[in-house]
Amino acid sequence: MSTTQQKHLIVIVGPTAIGKTGLSVKLAKYFKCEILSADSRQFYKEMAIGTAKPTLEEMDGVRHHFVGNISIQDDYTAGDFEKEAIQKLEGIFKTQNEAILVGGSGLFINSVCFGLDDIPSNAIVRNQLIEEWKSKGLENLQAELQKVDPIYFKEVDIKNPHRVIRALEAQRTSGKPYSSFRSTKNKNRPFKITWIGLNLNREEVYSNINKRVDLMIQSGLIKEVKSLEKHKDMVCLKTVGYQEFYQNPSNQARAIELVKQNTRRFAKRQITFFKRNPEIKWFEPNQLEEIKEYISSK
Secondary structure (H helix, E strand, O other): OOOOOOOOEEEEEEEOOOOOOHHHHHHHHOOOOOOOOOOOOEEEOOOOOOOOOHHHHOOOOEEOOOOOOEEOOOOOOOHHHHHHHHHHHHHHOOOOOEEEEOOOHHHHHHHHHOOOOOOOOOOOHHHHHHHHHHHHHHHHHHHHHHHHHHHHHHHHHOOOHHHHHHHHHHHHHOOOOHHOOOOOOOOOOOOOOEEEOOOOOOOHHHHHHHHHHHHHHHOOOHHHHHOOOOHHHHHOOOOOOHHHHHHHOOHHHEEEHHHHHHHHHHHHHHHOOOOOOOOOOOOOOOHHHHHHHHHHHO
């Protein structure tokens, strides 16, 4: 990388439906740079409407990376994302001084900014956990995680089976809690980072979520859900926006209400997660000029 000017990663975080995509595109146009998505569900090419994947129109000519880049058949971890995102940034920074990382998946954001430790893994243990999840349900695994690793249990999205299974895989493999492998010493990155958080009052956040779900329904979410039904037992589809329909096949109205409810709960957990990072400067989504000025001053 060039040493004449330090490279600059602009990180945009916040709860779902807050306006991260729209703001990141405006900032990318202003700074003439590219965007890396850190929304772990938008990685999957088969899942578009239910993950609020940005459309070509919303991308508005700005180059996006890690959107629809893998299949639901692929095994993809935060560690994989860390390696690929850092490699992507190295390439981008050869010709550009800025890049934007945007998303609501805290683990994937942190993997790029702080790095991940080498966490124990074992395919046999993982498969055992997946079978237990299918036969006994996620609640059984949630209870185990709460017992063996209460620290991580309070932080993780416990509705996400992939996160729960990964934590238990590490714990069963090593005998140590997953949280113990997360080092307090961050990896040194050859670029500076500016953190931007977007938020509104709770009522506005929840209203935005309800409106987005209604728009998803209008855009064909139910058709997408049905097209993926044969894969409904896959971990990536045991998430908000899909599981509610598979669990309530004869009550569409109830499923839609549950999508809204579970998304609101997810947004609350996202805010709690990001609020722990003191480096984040918080703005409302419409404060574009203030945000540009803040970033330019860093």
